[in-house]
Amino acid sequence: MIRDPETFEALLDSVRRFVRDRLVPAENQVAQTDEIPESIVQEMREMGLFGLTIPEAYGGLELTMEEESRLLFELCKTSPAFRSVIGTTVGIGSQGILMDGTDEQKAYYLPKLATGELSASFALTEPDAGSDAASLRTTAIRGTDSEGDHYIVNGTKRYITNAPHSKIFTLMARTNPADKGAGGVSAFIVDAKTPGISLGKNDQKMGQKGRAHL
Ligand SMILES: Cc1cc2nc3c(=O)[nH]c(=O)nc-3n(C[C@H](O)[C@H](O)[C@H](O)COP(=O)(O)OP(=O)(O)OC[C@H]3O[C@@H](n4cnc5c(N)ncnc54)[C@H](O)[C@@H]3O)c2cc1C
Structure with a gap:
């Protein structure tokens, strides 16, 4: 309405x-x-x-x-x-x-x-997890050290629209490796400046010149 x-x-x-x-x-x-x-x-x-x-x-x-x-x-x-x-x-x-x-x-x-002070991307898709999103392999394992509680994330994403421009990512990662389906996956808000994040090359897509999909 x-x-x-x-x-x-x-x-x-x-x-x-x-x-x-x-x-x-x-x-x-x-x-x-x-x-x-x-x-x-x-x-x-x-x-x-x-x-x-x-x-x-x-x-x-x-x-x-x-x-x-x-x-x-x-x-x-x-x-x-x-x-x-x-x-x-x-x-x-x-x-x-x-x-x-x-x-x-x-x-x-x-x-x-x-x-628009912050812009956001959604990081779900992986080289081996597209349509079957629940099969994603990126892990987020909780650990503790002198800096306090945190998660250590390991994995590779692809086709993430606006990745080079975004300040935060909504990241999907597996927090329960024992659960291979969607139930083992959690969502995180990840600051794009988090150490360890590196960006791949921009995929060239028809009609999409001017916006990156990494
Ligand atoms: C322009 C663009 C922007 C995108 N932006 C983002 C983004 O911002 N963030 C993000 O996380 N992802 C993004 N994606 C990724 C998108 O979500 C995936 O491409 C989509 O989930 C499909 O996955 P895939 O490319 O791996 O194809 P696949 O899943 O490998 O599928 C390939 C083909 O197989 C078919 N297929 C798959 N499974 C079955 C089945 N069980 N039965 C029958 N047929 C099947 C599909 O229909 C398709 O034709 C983007 C993709 C594009 C093209």
Whole structure:
């Protein structure tokens, strides 16, 4: 349901103008440089596009599914790379925190995701775990040392959209090696600066110049 049609139509109009005046003219540059100019990403932040699905209580626009779909129809009238900029934060990167995060995690991360200060990726897929996601091999084993409780994560992910741009990853890893199915898997919020994370090469995908999938 559209809650406030007038406000929503104004938002749609501003996205239409943004696509026509800023994104379409930048398509060639993005295709040639494989980069989206930071000035465009900043405009997306200022329009609130990183917070489409995040509740208003956390600074987002809290669009309904219908509203989000209609807005994305407009945003996708240009290179799909531009939608990818916000795609992982709006969707798989933030929704796990919203659904299953603690109150502290929600209060800390969601406002920063909504403004685009932080952007998020979802790290599930592995070289040998795609459709059958529950077969993932990355492990997160709890250990203790002088620095306190922590998990040691080992594994390789692939096809992680926006990986080089994201500040946090929602990472899926096996915390119970005895359980080979989904029951042995837990989700972690991992800071992208965590020591030991290295990024692979960017996969070249048709129509996706300008956004990385590692
Ligand atoms: C553009 C892009 C962005 C992505 N972004 C992300 C991301 O941000 N984060 C992330 O974690 N992952 C991401 N992925 C990965 C995506 O989720 C996986 O590609 C998907 O889960 C499929 O896995 P796979 O590629 O290993 O294919 P496979 O699982 O190996 O499947 C290959 C083929 O086999 C078929 N198949 C598989 N299992 C069966 C079965 N049991 N019965 C019959 N047929 C079967 C499939 O339909 C498919 O045709 C992205 C992928 C793409 C292409």
